[in-house]
Amino acid sequence: MAPHFRKLLGAFVMIAFVLVYALVAMALADSRPMRTAPAVVQTVLYVVLGLAWVLPLMPLIRWMERTRRRA
Numbered sequence: 001m002a003p004h005f006r007k008l009l010g011a012f013v014m015i016a017f018v019l020v021y022a023l024v025a026m027a028l029a030d031s032r033p034m035r036t037a038p039a040v041v042q043t044v045l046y047v048v049l050g051l052a053w054v055l056p057l058m059p060l061i062r063w064m065e066r067t068r069r070r071a
Contacts, residue, residue: 003067014057025049030062
């Protein structure tokens with residue numbers, strides 16, 4: 001697959017994933033247990049929710065940046 005097409009496809013997948021992830025994170029943040037939790041717990045969970053999207057996307061980013069191997 002051509003590198004430019006791989007990056008374009010990866011960008012679309014990333015955008016779709018982040019949109020879905022943002023909706024799920026907002027639903028979790030607005031849930032009743034989150035609203036009644038102590039402020040320290042809320043802060044930790046907001047930080048985790050804000051950074052957790054990176055881990056599932058790392059394999060995609062590696063795939064997008066992979067170069068062709070010449071045989």
